Amino acid sequence: MADTPEAIKKSIRTYLFVGGILFLGTITTVLVATVPWLDVGAHGFDKWDCVLGLTIATIKAGLVAFVFMHLNHEKKAVYWLFASGLCMVCSLAGLTALALGDPIFDSLFYSGH
């Protein structure tokens, strides 16, 4: 871990660089969402806007977590602790969303429509 003053001094530039990327990522997301001729997929909001927006957000979140929160050189225990939360969130969001419709049988029964 970057604990010694020298190591910290070195990482200052990394922090600035990451900050810059975060700014750029934000601007990209907003431009894609608001400027019509940069729009991906169909005109207006559609699933590709969603995928692109969330991908950029995930990358940004990853940078914050790994660089600013020092996950890049953190102990294994921390990964376990944090991953347990992420894993459960996926189960919560995924399964509740699935429970809205039936991914297997609905498509079978309603394929005639």
Add this chain to the structure above:
Amino acid sequence: MEIPYVVTPRKDTGLFNAKIAIWLFLASEVMLFGGFFSAYVFLRLGADYPWPERTLPVLPGLINTFVLIGSSVTVVFAWASLKMRQWRKFQIFMGITVFCALIFMVLKGVEYNVKFHHQAVRLKDYTIMEGHLGVEKEGETPVLDHHGKQIEENLIYVETSKLTYNTVRFHKPWVEELLTQAEHEKSKIILAADVTAITKEKEPAEVIAKAGEPLSIELLNKIQKAHLAARAHNGADRTAALEQEWVKAHAAFPDKRDWQIASGVNIDMKALTPKLLDEISTVAFSVEPATRFDFHPRDIKQADGQSRLRDDTVVDGKLLDSPMGFHHIDAIDFQYLVMKAAAKGISPEVAIENSWLIKNSPFAREAWEWHQGEIVKLKADLLKRYGVDKEGNPKRFPTHKELYRIGWKDFAKKAEDGGHAKLSSADSFKEEFLGPNYDARGDETFPEFSIPREQVAFAAKFTPAWNTYYAIYFTITGLHGLHVIGGALVLSYYLFFGRKMYLTNPEWLANRVEIGGLFWHFVDLVWIFVFPILYLM
């Protein structure tokens, strides 16, 4: 024994206590916000109304994102400065961080405030109108309520002749409110008839309150007290009487179960009645002369003749016209109407043509016709830019929202097309934060409008009540805001009260700042998802 690993990390785990704790806490925070995000997904996928896409002004959200990212960088720098034992630099960077939190909350406050003053209404045919409510006026001066606030024109008016209070449940502020209104209208609310009741066993009825006594909380309290005492007394007597009946019944039918004989076991009311006291569960007041009282729509179930307040107060009187008065209309939205029409197989154009609004408002008809012209232009533009696919259909076409919603920017454009003066760029910039500038754009752009009450299906400010989108928006951003405030408080504690610890145990302070910083980054991380999900999608 002392608690170990408070400052120095434990060798095998490599972590000091607080660091484990903060990561655990963050894991649970992930679950908390995860719960809200799941709710967002669930509500959006399952929504049975047109979900408001890209409906918030982007600029305040964007600035707030920059502010939070910036503060995330400075909080790392603050920690790094502390590690390098540069107190001055630490102060500067931490100061910037806390200042960023302040900017964030101020912008958030502006955003909220605009919404709390913006009204939406859904008509019975699912047309939605948005705008700014007018205020009630007498001549030219606005009427103030007894808190000194202007009264908005979204009230139910009842020409009240009688008020009947539930003696247990009456809501004191509402009683005071009506007293104030009566004073203003110079009418009196007085007890309709003598309240007489037997309040002591085996004694004749006595007058508790005389007819003509004015309504007051004290009077209601007095009657309530008599009522509760009588209720308690009667309850005890009735219980004792029923108990005796059951003793007799069990003696008479020793082999029977309760349910076999229950229908024959009843209190002997003839014997009991003389012992009972009078319960006064309601008390009636007459209003002289009959006066127009105002009620908030959420508080009253209105009906001609007899309305009922939520605290069970019965309001007798004629229901007056209670139109919902908009000072400015700034959006007309047919999306929901079109969605409902489609379910019935009616084409959007026919449904809109037949809507109450288009039939009754020349302004709305004109705006709708203008809007259709704009759509033709938009379609042509999309065709020119993107062309057609193999089957000859246009590759891109206008969205549902573009087709069926006339927003405030459309109204502004319409007015400008019609020769209305343009706003200065500074004023336009301000509009991005505060919404349409009614004063500058005037009544030609955003006209007055009055909706008869019977056309109103549901009305609310842009608060959580308006729809599930605003509900989840306010809940997530509100909770996130609380996290920002909490984080800022902790960080400013280190900033203003950290000096002593810096001098005695700088490593411990650095650890603490690291922990606080981790929380701060997490708050930023949540916002990174909140911003696109709520503002851009």
Add this chain to the structure above:
Amino acid sequence: MSSHATSDTGHDAHHEEHHYNPGFLRKWVFSTDHKMIGLQYGFTAMCFLAFGFYLMMVMRWSIAYPHEPLPGWMNWIFTDGWKARWLQDGKVTGETYNMFGAMHGTIMVFLGIVPLGFGAFGNYVTPLQIGAPDMAFPRLNMASYWVYLVGGLIMVSSFFMESGSAKSGWTNYSPLAGFADGQIVNQWLAGQTQWLLGLVCLITSSLLGSVNFVTTIINLRVRGMTWMRMPFFVWSMLVTGFLLLLAFPPLEAAGIMQLMDRVGHSSFFMPSGLFTKSEGLANLSGGGSPLLFQHLFWFLGHPEVYVLLLPAFACVAEIIPVNTRKPLWGYKSMVYSVLVLGFLSFVVWAHHMYMTGMGAAVSTFFQTTTVLISVPSVVIITAMLISLWGGSIRFTPPMMWACAFIPMFGIGGLTGLPLAFNLADLHLHDTYYVIGHFHYVVAPGILFGFFAGVLHWYPKITGRFMSRTLNHLHFWPSLICMNIIFFPMLVQGMAGFHRRWYNGGDAYLAQAADSVNIFGKTVVQHIDMNIMMSYGAWIMAFFQIFFVINLFTSWKFGRKVTSDNPWDGTTLEWATPTPPGHGNFLKEPVTYRGPYEYSRPDCEADFLPQWAEPKHLDTAEKPVAKH
């Protein structure tokens, strides 16, 4: 042989204790010592349990004798004013029954068993067993207790309000819960809102508690206490901590959203076009989903079952080896089972929601995971059972309870299997079968485990044993009554008795003569069981008095322990002085071996404590140098 503790750690370090001399308030009320907080938790939780039990006794009266006034021995608690408001001619009304039912569930689960298991046992025993001087964050620990108490009082105080307490079941489903108490204008003073506020406090408390526990267990283990040398109790607490940490926040989210629905008139859980008889068409935007609440609630609700259960497992798993003088059979598989159990408990929640019309694929998924999760539970229970095999069992008071726990919990667990299956659940859903099933788990299961725990650690806490005679008077009637109460529920449930009948099915007797709708005939056949079950409950309540007497009199008059290790146990809590002072250990202990070293052939004594230095032995055991 039982003087290991005193001889090994010695009294020379006694002076350390003298530094710590807090005032009365700091020692008894605002204590930061994990043992005092544990006792506070235990005492408060037992008060809430007694109150919850009382609510149930009133409910049982309503079920057995819906036409008769509540008898004097039960209604003396209330004032005449309260009775006149909530009882009709002294009879329990449906609304009152709903209130009591909702609060019985809430109090028992959130205010009784979780604080008793996790708060009390966890707090008292965990730091001792890992050799820690205290929890990692003592002040956080104190805060956690006080937030819990405030939350509990907020909930319970709503009984005295005009609105009454929450009345929509402990699950608080919207839109039922959303409309309850709608007539109260100031929603902050409505019972249904207070329930939510209380819940937010309780969740905050568990959150603080679980962060503290997990940190303590990860970082404060003493030298030599490797993961696989931790007693099973500590493992259970670790998993429980994770369950609380990750499962509660979604319920907090749901609670906040329901609060918004109540005070902000939002429609998170209110569908479009909601119409009620009293309100007409609701003045709400609609567009929300009642199912969302159920998802978020049960995402907590199922792990919560294991939050209740694991501390009881933990107590029993400690008591069995001590009293069989034999290592816990399959310690490692138990540890892995409890980890798997913890993980799986997050992906089974929708088996509470088969009736909501989820898709068949999702139902199948949850059915599969639900059946899967029975595997680790069965592994743990089987390991406990096999641990008894061939042991020289000492039927000490705690061991009696522990032995009763196994079959009672077994019945509870096995009756759950039919509920796991979608098809069987269609019939059994919301019947007394469900009530019987989970009460077998919670009442004779978990509570027996806790009684065992109290009896087991009482000598460490007070320096005295609890009375055997009083324990017999408590144990046998409890065991018999539990079965009298809960077994008929399974029968009634299969006959179709609904769990929320306030009059025990009385209303259906009118159909008894109906030749088309024959349900009334079924009700006639089973309705008299109600009386037997109710008497079971009241008699059991009477015999609990002996436990209370035992608990308090033994503190002063119980038989004194003669050493710090009265049961000849091996785990570290027995290495402390009795009762343990501030900082727990006189000298930092070192762990040399696993937690259950009983009857080793190479040892003279039939137990070898974790802290006993290996010099007594031929086989050299060294502490693992991880520090």
